[in-house]
Amino acid sequence: MPKQQANWSPYDNNGGSCVAIAGADYCVIAADTRMSTGYNILTRDYSKICKLADKCVMASSGFQADVKALQKHLAARHLIYQHQHNKQMSCPAMAQLLSNTLYYKRFFPYYSFNVLGGLDNEGKGCVFTYDAVGSYEKVGYSSQGSGSTLIMPFLDNQLKSPSPLLLPVQDAVTPLAEAEAVDLVKTVFASASERDIYTGDKLEIVVINADGIRREYMDLRKD
């Protein structure tokens, strides 16, 4: 009998794009609000962004059922941390926890492509970017999801991140001001919506700085 193939997949891709940009004292995390399956739109109004801790926010694209499960899992772990340590988790700590959580399911992964953004213990912006099984890196900016191939080269061009091969080692953090970073994000998503069919409808932007967390919305193309 020839080897049987599966006639169903546990995964689905709900599309969408996420971006995060780190600044000297702020961090911008953004994602579109379109949720799709195949060539159909499920809803135009679904948030892919989740606040994990006071100064730590995650945006994930991919299979939203796995994303939701991952968010709940991390939220529960954060509660336990708060009970044990009497304080909120820092962004770098949450970054490591997310990596470990993803790798835990190395052989049945969360189909979730994440960017984690927030402020570190000194108040500087930080962005961490992941693959589906937990490989992660601290960067100055990143994008994930269906539009990332369109967005990432544009961010590279604009943010001129220093090469890690150069000496002396420079900070990955961007020299942009907060307002400029937010504008850049809006531009980037407007462009991505033009060519990526899975990105559009509305853009949700979250900005974390010393004053707290602020949320902004912008309309995108609905086609």
Next chain:
Amino acid sequence: MFRNQYDTDVTTWSPAGRLFQVEYAMEAVKQGSAAIGLRSKTHIVLGCVNKANSELSSHQKKIFKVDDHIGVAIAGLTADGRVLSRYMRNECINYSFTYESPLPVGRLVVQLADKAQVCTQRSWKRPYGVGLLVAGLDESGAHLYYNCPSGNYFEYQAFAIGSRSQAAKTYLERRFKNFSDSSRDNLVKDALMAIRETLQGETLKSSICTVAVVGVGEPFHILDQETVQQMIDAFEIVGEQEGPAAEPDAAAAAAAGQEAAAADQGGSTEEGVAPMDI
């Protein structure tokens, strides 16, 4: 307390139908420093006396946040209390994860009571030596429960446990009828007064007591020292206290108990009838 041939094992009944190990565990609760709880329709206040071994050491933590809507104050073996708090926190987190809503307090105390009961029926275990005052808010309102090592639990309008708790209980018994409609601040004031009753003349300062509040629109949190000291000063609670109340001396179990372990033969149940929920 008396030594006798039926008290070695938790799984040995005495001829009078008592489990002495369980009763000895309740005795451990009475030896711990006092903890009190009282509630109105919308708020519950927990308070405890901080006892430190010496001036050099810090005092033990006796009030724990279990979830945004539940907190617990303990008296007795604080190590056992810590372990049970961890269990309660886990149960709340798991329930929230599954049902996306807060664990009803009544469910939690039953689980806690069943956990305590197991330890009274296994020869290789010992009862938990801690009494817990569980304060929680859920859809059905504000609740205050007392869980004892025997596996019993009761709901109260107000209660006090630990050493010299009888003094606090007397104060609470006098005033509990007003608690239901009390404002949040008055409830805290009553809690501080009750704590003062257990101090037997010692001055009430925020450094020797801890107060925590949970209520409608107010997640469980422990009040910081300054706030407590301000309230003490504002209500002019600092003062002398009248003669200490008589302390229960007998082997009797918790007041108003219905199950077998609390049979009132031998020692008298000095504890009296604690105010029950109306």
